[in-house]
Amino acid sequence: MTSSTLIKSFERAKEDNRAALLTYTVGGDPDKKTSLNIFKSIAESGADIIECGLGHGANIGDGGAIQDSTYRALSGGIKTDDIFEIIVDFKKDYATDVIIMTYQNKIMAYGEEDFLKKCISSKVSGIICVDWPWPLNLDFAKKCKENNIVFIQLLCPTTNEGRLKSILNDAHEVVYYISMLSTTGQKLKVSSDEIKKRFNLIKKISPDKKCIIGFGITADTINDFKDTDACVVGSALCREITRSIDEELNPATNVGNMVTDLKQKLSS
Amino acid sequence: MKLEKGIPLIDQHDENGYWGGKFGGNQIAESLNYPIEELTREFQKLRNDETFIAERDYYFKNFVGAPTPFIKLDNLTKHLGGAQIYCKLVSKATGGAHKAYNAVVHSLICKRLGKTYIGGDTGAGYAGKMLSMAAAKFNLKCKIFMGAKDVERQSINVFSMRSYGAEVVPVNSGSQTLVDAVSECMRWWTSENEEAHMCVGSTVGPTIFVKICAWSTAQISREMKKQVMDEFGEVPKDMKLINCVGGGSSAAGFWNEWIDYDNIELIGVEAGGPEGSSKHAAPLTNDSPIGVLHGATQYVIQDDQGEIEETDSISAGLDYPGVSPLHCFLKETGRARYTSASDEEAIEAFQLVSKNEGFVSPSLEPSHAFAEAIKIAPKLSKDTIIVVDSCGDSAKDSKIIAERLGYKI
Structure with missing residues (x-):
């Protein structure tokens, strides 16, 4: 019943009068054990939902910080099964929802059916696939739904109203709003108000759907999104992993500290 | 999967952009x-x-220099014996390709x-x-x-x-x-x-x-069709069009006007890489698995994790792990045949063509196509016409080729 736990994560945050906090890090960065520790530290620091990247070398949406993380994981020999093992180990001790974010070729190479089976057995709550747009993803999304996994549709500033309505009509309980036209981790090039305007439009069309806001959100801007449903911080955390490795510090501790700070800013 | 006649190849995709319902897309x-x-x-x-x-x-016409020459390679034909070899000298286009x-x-x-x-x-x-x-x-x-x-x-x-x-x-x-x-x-x-x-x-x-x-490179076959008619007075009964294939843009243009002519054989030559190496850039020849790369479904060189594998070719222009959905479609429908040539074969072809023809000095990419022509021409009769698209000039590869052949420049 993973999709229902995912919704509860949003509702709990709403009871706290804040948006849910999602984190994005690449699974297996820099290795399996450290990655698991990073997830645990993130959960203990109060993140509501963990987005776990199943990195792809030939990605077309990742900025430099996430590319570095992906490169570290892949060149360390991390395989798709390793990512599932990390999630299984994590879920043994933590109830925090885990969403997988990946690219279509990773799912194709694993086999759609097998990938889905593995998501179910690993208690994955949702899937985001960057380069599998609506409506091409509808068959797969349907299979996800049948297995209580939320397939999270993506929306962006240039998704026109007709398309927006159609996507929302087909979408499951959660959607993801890409706040600006960019790859991940670039400086926010639109104002928080503009993003919220678009968020409100989505909510007006689909009041019942939870909308995650992602791209360009950092500790400096996160408080602006307090009244929304959820926001993601990713590249800043990946950069912190890189810095920790470079300076021979503990990435799990440092990422955890950063999440604590983000949560505080989102709650204040 | 079926190729339709009378419809441009570029328009034979479905509403989602897939050729043969399978290759391409967004x-x-x-x-x-x-x-x-x-x-x-x-x-x-x-x-x-x-x-x-x-x-x-x-x-x-005025800036790129269309039409590029269509010439007979008499010396090469004589040297090899067998089929008559022609060349569409696309490398004469401004910029050299x-x-x-x-x-x-x-x-x-x-x-x-x-x-x-x-x-x-x-x-x-x-x-x-x-x-x-x-x-x-x-x-x-x-x-x-x-x-x-x-x-x-x-x-x-x-x-x-x-x-x-x-x-x-x-x-x-x-x-x-x-x-x-x-x-x-x-x-x-x-x-x-x-x-x-x-x-x-x-x-x-x-x-x-x-x-x-x-649509842009189709200029090559559009102008060549006139040149073929001028040369032979008709479309030759037995003609083979050989082109190198990396991403596949020159081959798509070289073949475009000829797709509906069943008697014309279309041969695509991919980069086989160094001899004895398992690395290559030939996903069609080697039946690489189907995957998604750069927004389109295609044959792509990848490992079991869906990670794109490194390719190796002496020719930078062919060094690409995927290949055009158009060529995937032409392969699956059986309309075109795909093979590969090694780095060494390409170098040898470059030498043989340059030495015999002078005015034609192919870059490493079309040298792969010439390698196939050199392989098959001696086995064919003089009634067979082979046309090779010499789509690039060797000037840019001088350093690589010279080093390979032991010259210092």
Whole structure:
């Protein structure tokens, strides 16, 4: 019943009068054990939902910080099964929802059916696939739904109203709003108000759907999104992993500290 | 999977952009959906616009230098015995390769879209060189993404691009070759698509880019059809058209007008890589698994994890792990045959052609096509006509070839 736990994560945050906090890090960065520790530290620091990247070398949406993380994981020999093992180990001790974010070729190479089976057995709550747009993803999304996994549709500033309505009509309980036209981790090039305007439009069309806001959100801007449903911080955390490795510090501790700070800013 | 007659190859895709219901498509991030829809609409309008066609033809004729020569390679024919060998000398196009056609068309489209900034990827450097050239002519700001390894090995073309005022961005991720340059260019366009236009340098990427590129390079076969009629008075009964295939843009253009002629054999030659090495850039020849790369479904060299594997070829222009959905479609329908030539065979072909013909000095990419012609010509009768598309000039490869042959330049 993973999709229902995912919704509860949003509702709990709403009871706290804040948006849910999602984190994005690449699974297996820099290795399996450290990655698991990073997830645990993130959960203990109060993140509501963990987005776990199943990195792809030939990605077309990742900025430099996430590319570095992906490169570290892949060149360390991390395989798709390793990512599932990390999630299984994590879920043994933590109830925090885990969403997988990946690219279509990773799912194709694993086999759609097998990938889905593995998501179910690993208690994955949702899937985001960057380069599998609506409506091409509808068959797969349907299979996800049948297995209580939320397939999270993506929306962006240039998704026109007709398309927006159609996507929302087909979408499951959660959607993801890409706040600006960019790859991940670039400086926010639109104002928080503009993003919220678009968020409100989505909510007006689909009041019942939870909308995650992602791209360009950092500790400096996160408080602006307090009244929304959820926001993601990713590249800043990946950069912190890189810095920790470079300076021979503990990435799990440092990422955890950063999440604590983000949560505080989102709650204040 | 079936090829339709009387319908241009570029239009034989379904509503989602898949050829044969399987190859191509628009597997892109949502942020690219709008600019791709916009470009699709614009291209559909322009390809039916007589003023635009006239403008295209004006630049093809006066700036690119159409038509390029269609010549018989008498000495090579005599040397090999067997089939008569002809050559479409596309390397005579301004800039030294077929990439000028796509670059001119994209630059014209960019202007029609009201944009003043264009970006593109490049492998061997030809696509980047021609795009920079066209961008300079049409007053467009230009940015070229090129793998750091290619920047190093194709420095002559890099120098040209910079001379034309383009910004060349070396891409340091992954294998530092074309595959990474295309990824980086698509990431750039994701951020800049409101202001900038993207030119994909080959018949790869989302469907509209495959179509625009093949529509542009189709100039090669359009003009060649007239030249063939002038030479033979009719379409020869037994004709084979041999072209190298990396992304597949020159082959798509070289074959376009001939697809409906069942008696004409289409042969694509991929990069087999160094002899004895398992690394190659020949996904069609080696039945690589089907996957998604740069927004399109295609045969792609990858491991069991879906990670794109490094390819190895002496020819930077063929060093690409995927291949055009058009060629995947032509292979599956059985219309074209695909094979590969090794680095060594390509070098030998370069030497043999240059030594015998003088006026024809193919770059490493078409040297792969010549290698196949050299292999099969002696076994064929003199009634068979082989035409090789010499789509690039060897000047850019002088350093690599000379080093290989032990010369110091």
